[in-house]
Amino acid sequence: MAEAKFLKFDTLSLHAGQRPDPATGARAVPIYQSTSFVFDDTDHAASLFNLERAGHIYSRISNPTVAVLEERLAALEGGVGAVCTASGQAALTLAILTLMDAGGHIVASSSLYGGSRNLLAYTLPRFGITTTFVNPRDLDGFRNAIRPETRLVFGEVLGNPGLEVLDIPKVSQIAHDAGLPLLVDATFVTPYLCKPLSFGADLVMHSCTKWLAGHGVAIGGVVIDGGTFDWEASGKFPTLTEPYAGYHGIDFVEEFGPAAFVMRARAEGLRDFGACMSPMNAFQILQGVETLPLRMKGHIHNTRKVVGFLESEAYSDKGSVAWVTYPELVDHPDHRLSARLLPHGAGSIISFGIRSSDPGGGRDAGRRFIEKLALFSHLANVGDAKSLVIHPASTTHAQLDAEALKASGVGEDMIRLSIGLEDCDDLIDDLRQALRAATKP
Amino acid sequence: MELSVNGHAVYAHTGGRPFDPALPVVVLIHGAGMDHTVWSLQTRYLAHHGRAVLAVDLPGHGRSAGAPLASVAELADWIVALLDAAGVERAALVGHSMGALVALDTAARHGGRVESLALLGVAEVMPVHPDLLAAAAANDPSSIELVIGWGHGPRGHVGGSAAPGLALLPGGRRLMQRTPPGVLGVDLAACNAYARGTEAASAVACPTLFLLGAADRMTPAKAGRALAAKVKSSQVVVLPGIGHMVMTESPDAVVDALAEHLAPKAR
Numbered sequence: 001m002a003e004a005k006f007l008k009f010d011t012l013s014l015h016a017g018q019r020p021d022p023a024t025g026a027r028a029v030p031i032y033q034s035t036s037f038v039f040d041d042t043d044h045a046a047s048l049f050n051l052e053r054a055g056h057i058y059s060r061i062s063n064p065t066v067a068v069l070e071e072r073l074a075a076l077e078g079g080v081g082a083v084c085t086a087s088g089q090a091a092l093t094l095a096i097l098t099l100m101d102a103g104g105h106i107v108a109s110s111s112l113y114g115g116s117r118n119l120l121a122y123t124l125p126r127f128g129i130t131t132t133f134v135n136p137r138d139l140d141g142f143r144n145a146i147r148p149e150t151r152l153v154f155g156e157v158l159g160n161p162g163l164e165v166l167d168i169p170k171v172s173q174i175a176h177d178a179g180l181p182l183l184v185d186a187t188f189v190t191p192y193l194c195k196p197l198s199f200g201a202d203l204v205m206h207s208c209t210k211w212l213a214g215h216g217v218a219i220g221g222v223v224i225d226g227g228t229f230d231w232e233a234s235g236k237f238p239t240l241t242e243p244y245a246g247y248h249g250i251d252f253v254e255e256f257g258p259a260a261f262v263m264r265a266r267a268e269g270l271r272d273f274g275a276c277m278s279p280m281n282a283f284q285i286l287q288g289v290e291t292l293p294l295r296m297k298g299h300i301h302n303t304r305k306v307v308g309f310l311e312s313e314a315y316s317d318k319g320s321v322a323w324v325t326y327p328e329l330v331d332h333p334d335h336r337l338s339a340r341l342l343p344h345g346a347g348s349i350i351s352f353g354i355r356s357s358d359p360g361g362g363r364d365a366g367r368r369f370i371e372k373l374a375l376f377s378h379l380a381n382v383g384d385a386k387s388l389v390i391h392p393a394s395t396t397h398a399q400l401d402a403e404a405l406k407a408s409g410v411g412e413d414m415i416r417l418s419i420g421l422e423d424c425d426d427l428i429d430d431l432r433q434a435l436r437a438a439t440k441p
Numbered sequence: 442m443e444l445s446v447n448g449h450a451v452y453a454h455t456g457g458r459p460f461d462p463a464l465p466v467v468v469l470i471h472g473a474g475m476d477h478t479v480w481s482l483q484t485r486y487l488a489h490h491g492r493a494v495l496a497v498d499l500p501g502h503g504r505s506a507g508a509p510l511a512s513v514a515e516l517a518d519w520i521v522a523l524l525d526a527a528g529v530e531r532a533a534l535v536g537h538s539m540g541a542l543v544a545l546d547t548a549a550r551h552g553g554r555v556e557s558l559a560l561l562g563v564a565e566v567m568p569v570h571p572d573l574l575a576a577a578a579a580n581d582p583s584s585i586e587l588v589i590g591w592g593h594g595p596r597g598h599v600g601g602s603a604a605p606g607l608a609l610l611p612g613g614r615r616l617m618q619r620t621p622p623g624v625l626g627v628d629l630a631a632c633n634a635y636a637r638g639t640e641a642a643s644a645v646a647c648p649t650l651f652l653l654g655a656a657d658r659m660t661p662a663k664a665g666r667a668l669a670a671k672v673k674s675s676q677v678v679v680l681p682g683i684g685h686m687v688m689t690e691s692p693d694a695v696v697d698a699l700a701e702h703l704a705p706k707a708r
Contacts, residue, residue, distance in 0.1 A: 004583075004590025006610070007598055017600040017608075050457075052486035054604035054692055062605035070606035080615050081607040227615035248457055255454070255485075257478030258615035259607055266606065 009076065009192065010293045017071030031283045032064040050248060051255075051267070061270050065279040069286050073212070073222050076191040076289075077204050080227030081262035083270060084220060084282060088187060088207025089115055090275035091221030092154075095183055095203055097273065098265045099237060100151040102128030107145040107152070109136035109166060110407045111159030113207075114396045116185070117404075120154075133407065136164045137333065142171055146178045151236060153180055157196060158188040158347050161392045161416045163325050165334035165341060172200030179234035183223075187211070187383070188347045192296040197226040199341060203261065210383025211348075213288035214295050218281040223265060227258030240264055246272075295385065295421060300345030302424040304328070306417070309428045310352050313435065320439040322355040322362065322413065348420075349382060353413040356439055362413020366391050369415065369438035375422060375430040387420035387427055442495075444526045446519065451526070452504035453477070453495035456488025464493040465556070466529045467703065468520065471496075472538030472562070473628030474577075474588065474617045476503030479537065482604070482692040483699060490700065495532075497523060499540075501624050509627040513539070513635040517546035524554055533703055535559040537688060538660065539632050542567065548649075549641035558649040559702055561687040561695070562657055564664035565638035565671075569629045578626035585617045585625070594656035594684025596691065603692050613686060642671035649675045650702040652695060654683035676702070 007015070021030050037056040039045035047053040056062050066084050074082040085091045096106065108120055110133035120131040134141035136159055146153075153175040155166040168184060175182040181202035186194060190211045196204050206212055208220035231240040231253050240260045243249040247267050252260040270276050288295075307326045313319035327338035327346035338346045356365035370378050376389040380396055390396060397410045405412075419427065442460050444451045453460075454477045467487050469480045477484070477496040484496040499516065501509035510516045520543060524532055533556045536544030541563035548555040577584035589610060596602070597609040617625065649672045653665040662679050669675040678698050680691050688695045 004586045006586075006590055015599050017602070019595075019599060019601045047486060047489070050485065050489055052482060052489055053696060054482060054602075056605060064605075067602075067605040071600045071602055071608050074606065074608035074611065075600060078611050079608065080612040083606055227612060228618075230619075250457065255457070255478070255481055257476065257481075258619065259612055262606060 012072065012075045013292050014290050016075035017068040029065060029068045029283060029286050031279050033279050035059050051250070059279065060274050060276045061266060063276075063279050063282070066277050066282040069277075069282040069289070070222065072286070072289055073191075073206070074224050077224045078195055078197050078226070079204065079224035080259045082222050082224040083262055083265045084208070084222045084277040086221065086275040086277055087219045088185075088205065088209060088221035089119065091205040091207070091223045092116055092119060092185070094265055094269045094273065094275065095205060095223045096124065096129065096152065098239060098261060098269050099181070100129060103149055104129045104151045105147055105149045106131040106154055107142055107150055108133055109155035109159060109164075110134060111136050111162045111164050112156055113160045113185070114392075114399060118399055135407070136166050139167065139170055139174065142174050146174075146180065150178065150180060152183055154183045154185070156185040156188065157194055157341070158327065158349065160188070161349065161351055161397070161410060161414065163327055163332070163346070163349060163351060165327050165337045165346070167337055168196050168199035168201055168341060172202070176200070179236055181229045188349060189342060190292060190296060192292055193344050193347060194342050197224075197228065202226050202229040208285045209381070211296065211299070212292065213285045214291070214383065214385050215284070215288055216381060216384040216386070218284040220277050220281045220285050225259065225262035225265075229261070231260060244268070296345070298421045299348035299419060302421065302427060303345070303348040303350060303419040305424040306419055306427055306431065307350055309431065310350065314352075320355050320435040322353040325351040348418060350417045350419065351414050352417070353411060354415065354435070354438060362411070363393070365438050366413055366415050369434050372434035372437040373430055374434075375426060376417070382418040384418065385421045387422055388418040390416050392416055444523065446522050446526045447507075449500060449507035450505065451497065451500070451523065453497040453523075453527075454480075454484055456484035456486075456494040456496065458488040458494075460495065460527070461493045462528045464491060465703070466493045466495065466527075466532040468523070468532045468534050469494065469496040470520065470534065470536040470540030470543050471499065471502070472540050473632060474585070474620045474625035476616065476620070478503070478616060479686075479689055483535075483688060483696055486696045487699065487703070492703065495523070495527060501627075502620060509624045510631070511627055512631050513542045513546050514637075516543040516631070517550060520544075520547045521551050521554055530554070531556045533557045533559070535561070535699065536563075537561040538563065538567070538685065539628055542632065542635050542638070545641050545645065546635075546637065548647055549637070549644035552644070552646050555647050557647045557702065558645065559652060559699055560649065560665075561652040562654060562660050562665075562685045563651065563668060564660035565642070565668045567632040567635065567660060569633040574626070574629055574633060577629045580622045580626070585614060588617065588625070589614045591658050592685040594654055594690060595682050597684055597686060597689075609686070609689055613689065638668060639671060642668055645672050647674070648702070650698060651675060651677045652687055652698055653677065653679045654685060654687050654690065655679050655681045656683055657685045657687075659685040
């Protein structure tokens with residue numbers, strides 16, 4: 001029998017979720033810059049509000065342009081559905097608030113984007129949701145931190161900025177054994193490099209602002225539902241398994257089966273918290289997703305070259321690099337895991353420390369290095385087509401005290417590079433001259 | 442709602458309204474390896490438009506207990522037992538794929554219990570390739586990939602889902618992965634063995650709607666039309682670009698067609 005044929009990743013990046021606009025024939029995804037959509041008649045209006053018919057009502061809840069991006073990202077990750085949000089932070093917040101109430105507890109990797117850590121450590125406790133942070137390499141730590149009130153396990157595929165690789169198969173098993181879902185932030189890898197759902201994660205989120213968009217012109221987030229988690233068997237998720245008075249008494253699992261989480265996240269979370277993505281941002285992010293496979297190949301090619309250069313500096317007696325962290329390097333503690341989960345490349349973030357005999361140590365040399373760079377842009381973003389640089393201890397992770405910095409894997413001397421799509425020889429030339437200038441006696 | 446049929450607990454979704462057998466009753470019957478959630482939009486619409494709806498999970502599927510039944514005829518007799526358990530004398534039957542064969546066979550042999558039929562993704566015979574039968578019998582995951590891959594038309598594969606943000610193909614795959622091991626193999630064998638299509642179609646006396654996908658590669662629209670030609674009172678609607686998963690690939694068109702088909706008609 002002929003085997004089943006499915007559209008492949010590059011094709012889905014260009015086509016998934018969209019067919020030419022039926023009204024105009026437009027081939028590109030039109031920007032439906034409209035707050036609201038006209039009902040056919042009063043019965044159609046009532047049916048849409050009652051989830052008897054599929055369609056758009058009001059762009060806070062759904063919008064045709066945003067829906068194309070949602071479906072495309074769900075298809076690329078292999079999820080049953082997706083909800084796009086105003087930012088990656090909004091995606092994380094939406095996922096958490098869909099799953100738990102005050103009194104809920106999260107077990108999270110300690111190596112997280114600083115903004116996510118702020119949300120979990122400082123902001124959500126004000127609403128009665130607390131988090132225990134665990135070193136992402138400490139599997140027993142995950143297991144031991146789970147309590148009766150725990151509702152979610154959370155980590156990043158690649159820790160930020162320490163680049164620890166999350167053992168998704170093992171951590172998801174630990175979560176599942178406790179009747180809990182695993183949410184993974186896959187921003188640093190995109191579905192081109194890693195599909196966390198295929199390794200056992202139940203929910204995936206991205207800051208679309210980064211590699212998915214690539215151009216650095218639009219903020220956005222997404223949470224994708226794998227449709228795999230059995231909310232009823234767990235028994236810990238009444239938001240999904242009991243009638244919801246706020247929506248005609250719907251029991252989301254009974255009604256929508258595998259799509260229960262994503263339906264509740266939209267029907268309640270977007271409706272009430274309102275952190276929706278604008279149609280213009282969805283359009284701009286879609287332009288990026290169309291070239292995702294091409295760009296990720298370029299990012300990985302350049303990153304491997306730059307890692308090679310930094311390694312040669314680190315191994316040379318006269319070199320100005322003290323250490324280099326990239327998961328593909330054999331001295332990286334997770335390099336075997338990286339080869340398994342990230343065979344096409346371990347992202348385009350590199351961390352390194354500057355070798356310096358200054359009294360100020362690597363911190364001062366790091367500052368001088370960043371100031372001397374000409375091509376790398378010093379800013380608080382990653383995943384742009386242009387190469388970027390930052391000193392995490394004084395910027396993205398500045399809210400963390402010394403202990404939390406250490407727990408997050410951020411050294412005072414750490415420089416984080418986000419490698420872009422320039423000619424890699426130009427990037428290496430820029431790094432070389434800035435290193436020389438920063439470390440000359 | 443929970444019912445007891447032939448000694449087993451049976452689940453039927455009622456579309457968000459309490460089941461009232463005094464209203465015109467519609468029974469929605471899913472296809473091989475699936476459950477009531479394939480009808481989620483249609484169930485809610487019909488339940489809120491004057492019908493009492495039973496979107497049933499067949500034995501061994503979804504939330505219903507018991508072993509899957511081995512033949513279309515047994516499933517058709519089971520539908521009659523379901524109507525008895527629910528206190529329903531006559532109902533409109535809506536079936537998809539295997540469920541369409543079940544509805545057809547019920548109407549042919551228990552005509553007094555069936556008000557009307559709507560058959561989606563249906564053909565007189567549904568031969569299943571031996572490789573797929575063997576894979577399903579062995580619980581090989583490739584059997585689900587074959588059904589999902591061949592079962593969806595362009596709307597499923599490329600997308601453009603009617604429901605914002607949902608991806609049809611992964612959704613269908615997850616639904617089938619949730620079905621207990623062994624069930625898909627029994628279902629596909631029942632479809633493959635069914636040989637009474639012509640005889641059953643000739644015996645159907647009630648109004649019958651055929652809802653066919655023009656891009657259906659499992660039960661091609663041509664085969665559906667041929668079956669429709671053998672039913673005395675039939676109407677055919679062919680949906681362009683739609684594959685075998687008619688009600689998920691084109692939920693609104695299916696709601697529209699069912700609403701018209703089920704509307705009380707002057708006789």
